[in-house]
Amino acid sequence: MMRRTFITSAAAAAAAAVLPGTATAGAAPASGGRTVTAIESGFVRGTRDQGVSVFRGLPYAAPPVGELRFASPRPAEPWRGVRDATAFGAPSLQGDYLPDSSEDSLFANVWTPGVRGRRPVIVYIHGGGWFLGAGSEPDYDGARLAARGDVVVVNFNYRLGALGWGLHPDLADPETGHSADWGLQDQAALVQWVRRNAPSFGGDPDNITLCGTSAGGSSTWQLALLPEVRRSIRRIVPISAKHVWTPASSMDPDESAAVYAAIAAELGTTVRGLREVPADRLKAAWEGVFSGPPGERAFRGGREYQGPVVDGHWMTGHDHALPTPDLPSMPVYARTEGSFFTTGPGYPYDGPMPGDEQELREKVREVLLKGAVEVADSDVEDCLDAYREAADADGLPADPVSLWTEIWGDGLFRYQILRLAERHAREGGAPQYLMEFAHPVKAPNSGTPHEATSKFLFGTHRLPGNSGDYGDGPLERTVSDTFIDLVSSFARDGSPSSPGAPEWPVFEPGSDTAMILGGEDVARVASPPKQRQLGYWDEAGWVPVP
Missing domain, CATH: 3.40.50.1820 (Alpha/Beta hydrolase fold, catalytic domain)
Structure with missing residues (x-):
């Protein structure tokens, strides 16, 4: 003292x-x-x-x-x-x-x-x-x-x-x-x-x-x-929460322990001795374990990302297996989460894009192998058939790149975000406001990519490195200001509001209660679109159903 x-x-x-x-x-x-x-x-x-x-x-x-x-x-x-x-x-x-x-x-x-x-x-x-x-x-x-x-x-x-x-x-x-x-x-x-x-x-x-x-x-x-x-x-x-589940974005405890043991052996030390290894060597050894296609690695877990591991304290279970947080919440997802990876603005996937049916099947197999140890030909065909049927019924694009984009974004992001929001609406006690961020990027890119949200929440779509892809006209500034208003008012007193948006009700599945933010009308309240696509994942057994 x-x-x-x-x-x-x-x-x-x-x-x-x-x-x-x-x-x-x-x-x-x-x-x-x-x-x-x-x-x-x-x-x-x-x-x-x-x-x-x-x-x-x-x-x-x-x-x-x-x-x-x-x-x-x-x-x-x-x-x-x-x-x-x-x-x-x-x-x-x-x-x-x-x-x-x-x-x-x-x-x-x-x-x-x-x-x-x-x-x-x-x-x-x-x-x-x-x-x-x-x-x-x-x-x-x-x-x-x-x-x-x-x-x-x-x-x-x-x-x-x-x-x-x-x-x-x-x-x-x-x-x-x-x-x-x-x-x-x-x-x-x-x-x-x-x-x-x-x-x-x-x-x-x-x-x-x-x-x-x-x-x-x-x-x-x-x-x-x-x-x-x-x-x-x-x-x-x-x-755009990447909800954690194994094997896509986590390892089980035994496998995680085995990874550290393997790295220690490679570096000629014990697991405790990893505290003394130069940091760049430790990082390189870790990255080596998870390099290459998931199916060719020595370990099955962490196939797309190596996120938190269930340890009984910091993680008592994966997100789908636990109650939703008992707090007022505003879950947000991007309309085409997968376009971050498939159509632009270029990072982190540089191509090539699928141009025909054979290439599309191979690309979809690669997506499915991010979350499953084995993927049969029938799994690929079932996924593509479901998405083609949904595109035909809902008037959505069905070209190879569009289908690939939707499958990637739904499987790894949008499916669990929406299903957890629906479960919270049924079982949770705290108010929940669901948003779809739908403002499109500029051509030649397409869709509303994963991480487009941060540019508009922080107003950094205006930066020279962003404006060419995300825009910086009066509409983009209005969308950004409305996003800021909604989040900051929610942070202030739990009631999201903005002069640029209609009144936003608490989310109820099956009703017009989600805020759709972006596009020429700036903001509107509606039911979340593209629900038909998500039905495939309910039955596929690939991503855990909340």
Whole structure:
């Protein structure tokens, strides 16, 4: 206690030196200036521009390196003086997607209209298949959402890949006993950090909404099921959630343990010794295990993604087998989730696209092998027959690329999102607002891809690198503003509303209660479209039925 008092006093003195005449934290100078505020670890200095203060690279936990590799997150060390918070911290260790990634990566970023006040807080969890991404990506810049929504926006990094998502009993933390899902542990620690520090950024610690996309949407869901996190959050917005199930996006505990044992043997050490292996060698060995077609690997699980493993604490079961979170929720999905992978804007699938029936069958087989160990010719034909019948009945395109797109997006994303929403409507007690994001990308791309949502929630469709694909005209700006309004109002009091949207009722299956956002009419309330396609997965036995 004496040491902490000394550090805080020293930081206060330094802050007064930085901002003459400022005796307390929280001063907000004019546009283009600096803002200083005090968090639990010490004083931090961010930037202020166009009515928003930004604090980047804030440590929310100790670096998970050395003995803390595979450990539960520890508190960040306090500092003396005023810490510069004008630059992002390093992304979590990953491949070439983001440069300068590092194990020392547990940093948060905060955007706020002002460090005084009591605004709703939106905590955003980035996606990336549990193996890439960072809060510092331009798509997730929180300035527009914070300013228009009058909310505090927080995003952050968490451990990825071999360092973040797996299980082995020999990696048990001596203090907590936990031996799995370190990335999920990081996310839980971040939520508690936000709750403790929200007042320093003008946020309400009793009004925190979790939001995330793809793997981040999955984490949003799973964190809401954890008692220690559930008490700290008020609402959730899972967007395009990649719900976890094995073998598609997870391994069972025994197989996960076997993967770490195999990697240790390859690197000439024990599983405990993996804490001492150079991080780049560990990452390369992990990626080697999961490289190549799933059917040719030594392990059956984690066929498309290597997400959280059921360990009995952080994950007590896969999403379809557990109750839905007992919190007000706004699940969102993209109209054609699969077009992210098949028709553009180009990443992460570069082609070639199927051009005839034979190529289509092979591409559909590849999709089905992402979630099943064996796929028969009859499985491929049954899937294609069902989707052709649905396209014919509903007047949808039936060309090879369109069919492939719908099968990929429905099987891995849209099916479980909608079926879990329907189950919650039947069995859950908290209100739920379902949204289909339907704003199309620009030609030559097509559809409404997975992750198109983040560009419009954050208003980053305007960025030069995005505007060519997503548009930046008056319609796109209206769609983005409406999305921001709906999410920020939901975060404020649980009642989503916007001048650009009609009244949005609580979701009821079979009725016109879903918000369809995007397109020339901006927003309308209707029943979720393309329901006929989903009937195939109810009977296929491929993806678990919630």
